[in-house]
Amino acid sequence: MKVVVGSPGTWSGLLLRTGQCVFAGASIGVMLSAFGFSNYTAFCYLIASMGLQALWSLGLACLDIYALRIRRDLHNPVLVSLFVVGDWVTATLSLAAACSSAGVTVLFVRDVDFCRRYPQLSCGRYEISIVLAFLTWLLIAVSSLVMFWLLASV
Amino acid sequence: MKVVVGSPGTWSGLLLRTGQCVFAGASIGVMLSAFGFSNYTAFCYLIASMGLQALWSLGLACLDIYALRIRRDLHNPVLVSLFVVGDWVTATLSLAAACSSAGVTVLFVRDVDFCRRYPQLSCGRYEISIVLAFLTWLLIAVSSLVMFWLLASV
Numbered sequence: 001m002k003v004v005v006g007s008p009g010t011w012s013g014l015l016l017r018t019g020q021c022v023f024a025g026a027s028i029g030v031m032l033s034a035f036g037f038s039n040y041t042a043f044c045y046l047i048a049s050m051g052l053q054a055l056w057s058l059g060l061a062c063l064d065i066y067a068l069r070i071r072r073d074l075h076n077p078v079l080v081s082l083f084v085v086g087d088w089v090t091a092t093l094s095l096a097a098a099c100s101s102a103g104v105t106v107l108f109v110r111d112v113d114f115c116r117r118y119p120q121l122s123c124g125r126y127e128i129s130i131v132l133a134f135l136t137w138l139l140i141a142v143s144s145l146v147m148f149w150l151l152a153s154v
Numbered sequence: 155m156k157v158v159v160g161s162p163g164t165w166s167g168l169l170l171r172t173g174q175c176v177f178a179g180a181s182i183g184v185m186l187s188a189f190g191f192s193n194y195t196a197f198c199y200l201i202a203s204m205g206l207q208a209l210w211s212l213g214l215a216c217l218d219i220y221a222l223r224i225r226r227d228l229h230n231p232v233l234v235s236l237f238v239v240g241d242w243v244t245a246t247l248s249l250a251a252a253c254s255s256a257g258v259t260v261l262f263v264r265d266v267d268f269c270r271r272y273p274q275l276s277c278g279r280y281e282i283s284i285v286l287a288f289l290t291w292l293l294i295a296v297s298s299l300v301m302f303w304l305l306a307s308v
Contacts, residue, residue: 041261041264062278095253096249099249099251100253100254101257102257103196103255103258104257104258104261106254107194107195148299148302152302152303152307153194153306
């Protein structure tokens with residue numbers, strides 16, 4: 001199995017996983033601090049999905065640290081298959097959550113003008129949280145592609 | 155390059171592409187027939203994205219028919235790289251469109267109760283169109299994975 005940038009058990013892989021955790025955590029934090037998010041299903045789903053993403057990435061980051069410390073090679077097909085499935089599922093859920101929240105926010109800001117009519121809605125924070133969710137998705141997409149590439153090139 | 159189910163220039167590949175075209179076209183048709191869709195950015199984006207998907211899949215379906223007729227092998231790395239990029243871009247856009255529209259529809263149906271308050275909104279049609287968009291995404295996701303697998307296993 002080749003070793004490419006972002007493979008499991010490498011420094012670049014650890015960096016990717018840490019980035020995913022940080023952005024997902026930041027997205028949850030900003031959304032939780034926004035007034036009225038709990039009235040909207042899409043925003044609650046964003047928090048759930050980012051929570052799952054953060055947990056998954058944290059688990060893999062710990063595994064990377066362990067592999068780096070004891071210099072163990074994580075490139076075996078069974079382990080990589082597991083990473084591929086987990087990465088793809090969480091990546092799809094993250095993109096779905098980010099897009100559905102973005103759809104609702106665009107509706108609030110542009111289509112029905114809720115943000116101007118109800119200034120107590122924290123539209124700015126919704127937007128920041130969604131941008132952070134998209135950044136998380138970008139990083140997990142890179143991880144997923146690397147893992148799938150590793151698995152396919154066995 | 156291996157030949158797997160759904161590869162370009164095979165009957166299964168042609169079936170997948172035709173399915174993508176049909177579902178994307180049906181999704182556009184149902185959305186266009188729904189009252190008031192044009193007031194909402196997410197629904198307009200759904201139509202644009204499904205239109206792009208239908209065009210891309212139609213193009214590849216024609217290529218499959220051509221390859222099947224003259225028994226030409228389409229498994230060369232440059233061509234498959236092109237298919238991979240196109241498939242991934244359209245798949246991501248389709249999922250984004252389906253999810254953002256789904257987010258808005260869930261908001262209308264559950265969170266702000268627009269569907270009951272404004273019975274002239276065709277909420278049922280929005281839902282059918284979104285389900286069709288998700289089916290389109292499912293088929294293009296299968297195509298994308300097959301193409302990426304083909305490219306990685308060269």
